[in-house]
Amino acid sequence: xxxxxxxxxxxxxxxxxxxxxxxxxxxxxxxxxxxxxxxxxxxxxxxxxxxxxxxxxxxxxxxxxxxxxxxxxxxxxxxxxxxxxxxxxxxxxxxxxxxxxxxxxxxxxxxxxxxxxxxxxxxxxxxxxxxxxxxxxxxxxxxxxxxxxxxxxxxxxxxxxxxxxxxxxxxxxxxxxxxxxxxxxxxxxxxxxxxxxxxxxxxxxxxxxxxxxxxxxxxxxxxxxxxxxxxxxxxxxxxxxxxxxxxxxxxxxxxxxxxxxxxxxxxxxxxxxxxxxxxxxxxxxxxxxxx
Amino acid sequence: xxxxxxxxxxxxxxxxxxxxxxxxxxxxxxxxxxxxxxxxxxxxxxxxxxxxxxxxxxxxxxxxxxxxxxxxxxxxxxxxxxxxxxxxxxxxxxxxxxxxxxxxxxxxxxxxxxxxxxxxxxxxxxxxxxxxxxxxxxxxxxxxxxxxxxxxxxxxxxxxxxxxxxxxxxxxxxxxxxxxxxxxxxxxxxxxxxxxxxxxxxxxxxxxxxxxxx
Numbered sequence: 001x002x003x004x005x006x007x008x009x010x011x012x013x014x015x016x017x018x019x020x021x022x023x024x025x026x027x028x029x030x031x032x033x034x035x036x037x038x039x040x041x042x043x044x045x046x047x048x049x050x051x052x053x054x055x056x057x058x059x060x061x062x063x064x065x066x067x068x069x070x071x072x073x074x075x076x077x078x079x080x081x082x083x084x085x086x087x088x089x090x091x092x093x094x095x096x097x098x099x100x101x102x103x104x105x106x107x108x109x110x111x112x113x114x115x116x117x118x119x120x121x122x123x124x125x126x127x128x129x130x131x132x133x134x135x136x137x138x139x140x141x142x143x144x145x146x147x148x149x150x151x152x153x154x155x156x157x158x159x160x161x162x163x164x165x166x167x168x169x170x171x172x173x174x175x176x177x178x179x180x181x182x183x184x185x186x187x188x189x190x191x192x193x194x195x196x197x198x199x200x201x202x203x204x205x206x207x208x209x210x211x212x213x214x215x216x217x218x219x220x221x222x223x224x225x226x227x228x229x230x231x232x233x234x235x236x237x238x239x240x241x242x243x244x245x246x247x248x249x250x251x252x253x254x255x256x257x258x259x260x261x262x263x264x265x266x267x268x269x270x271x272x273x274x275x276x277x278x279x280x281x282x283x284x285x286x287x288x289x290x291x
Numbered sequence: 292x293x294x295x296x297x298x299x300x301x302x303x304x305x306x307x308x309x310x311x312x313x314x315x316x317x318x319x320x321x322x323x324x325x326x327x328x329x330x331x332x333x334x335x336x337x338x339x340x341x342x343x344x345x346x347x348x349x350x351x352x353x354x355x356x357x358x359x360x361x362x363x364x365x366x367x368x369x370x371x372x373x374x375x376x377x378x379x380x381x382x383x384x385x386x387x388x389x390x391x392x393x394x395x396x397x398x399x400x401x402x403x404x405x406x407x408x409x410x411x412x413x414x415x416x417x418x419x420x421x422x423x424x425x426x427x428x429x430x431x432x433x434x435x436x437x438x439x440x441x442x443x444x445x446x447x448x449x450x451x452x453x454x455x456x457x458x459x460x461x462x463x464x465x466x467x468x469x470x471x472x473x474x475x476x477x478x479x480x481x482x483x484x485x486x487x488x489x490x491x492x493x494x495x496x497x498x499x500x501x502x503x504x505x
Binding site for chain 2: 048091157158159160163164180183185187190191194220237241242246248249251252
């Protein structure tokens with residue numbers, strides 16, 4: 001995914017900030033433990049959010065002190081490796097693989113030379129991830145194939161296209177279980193996926209227009225090639241419709257250790273990111289910001 | 292049954308006013324309007340039932356304690372008693388078109404594939420078709436199309452309250468997006484009045500007067 005899902009740091013309590021950081025570090029260690037050192041480069045905030053969301057209700061989490069390459073001397077508090085972190089790590093590897101594969105097929109031979117070694121590494125990791133999550137990989141493969149077909153057909157329904165990507169996230173919940181809690185998480189992830197897809201499409205708008213590539217947002221809203229305010233307002237409202245549903249659905253989940261952090265992300269972080277992307281002022285988060 | 296106080300998120304020693312406040316806050320959160328056409332409506336309904344039961348249990352317990360309590364069965368209760376997607380409109384249309392009735396049943400039971408199939412067989416795309424299509428899209432999470440279908444339905448039949456309600460629900464829900472920590476910048480009527488009174492006091496100290504009557 002793309003690092004869009006992050007908290008507004010200034011609004012977190014120090015305790016909450018440390019908790020968030022411990023999950024981030026825990027996920028990093030899980031990635032290394034399961035997929036080797038190189039896997040740490042695919043770490044991002046979106047999957048930290050996923051790991052927090054998947055954590056069971058009312059649980060007191062296990063933390064431990066660990067050293068790592070970034071902090072070799074001072075030990076950092078990390079969340080101990082657990083089921084949710086493993087699931088988040090597996091999903092991040094599988095989605096990273098499909099993302100890099102997409103980048104390879106979108107660009108020509110010479111432009112992809114710099115990313116080829118990374119692509120090779122990720123494909124090795126994905127082989128291992130398939131062993132852990134064969135079903136999930138199969139689902140994602142199917143949905144993204146569908147997405148590809150729709151893109152080739154120049155589909156003008158943003159919902160249809162975003163649906164394929166959104167499902168890739170929502171099926172992740174079924175890997176965690178099939179109870180009512182997972183039903184709610186699946187619905188939250190669906191709308192989160194929808195928001196991420198639309199934001200990413202808008203972010204790539206200029207580039208895609210220049211290269212003459214398919215772009216879901218431009219096909220639906222800016223078919224005439226001009227971005228006017230009225231159409232942009234429609235785009236904003238459909239994104240906020242999804243955020244509203246995420247917010248309402250999240251209220252149905254029982255409290256866990258991270259409820260206040262997740263609330264910060266949903267109520268403040270996501271709207272801020274949406275506005276920044278729509279204004280064109282969005283900047284990807286720097287890793288060191290959270291350390 | 293769960294402890295009613297923990298359901299409302301208050302301590303067992305909280306006074307009646309606090310409990311009422313907590314109850315109202317929870318009702319606002321899980322209000323049926325927030326889950327209109329949401330596939331998770333049943334879970335919200337369960338939650339609301341739990342909250343109502345907890346509130347009733349606390350009231351019953353407390354009124355048994357002090358017999359002079361003012362709370363009783365006359366209190367307005369909130370719940371999912373709203374008509375499901377316009378029962379009345381359903382009956383009107385059922386005489387003219389049986390398929391729409393089946394579509395509505397399919398949507399309400401969560402069988403979206405059947406609803407989709409049935410709707411695609413209908414040739415005449417009238418207001419109701421657009422409305423049902425909107426409802427189906429909303430349940431699938433296809434919010435952009437849902438909005439467009441609802442608006443088309445309203446445009447074709449502006450007099451129908453059911454269609455207008457559905458279109459306005461989407462706008463209303465958007466306005467629920469409020470900042471996380473309210474209270475830090477409260478701009479309600481109370482704070483406005485208290486500011487005026489404070490300003491009046493200051494003026495009086497300095498020999499003038501802002502509000503002549505006090």
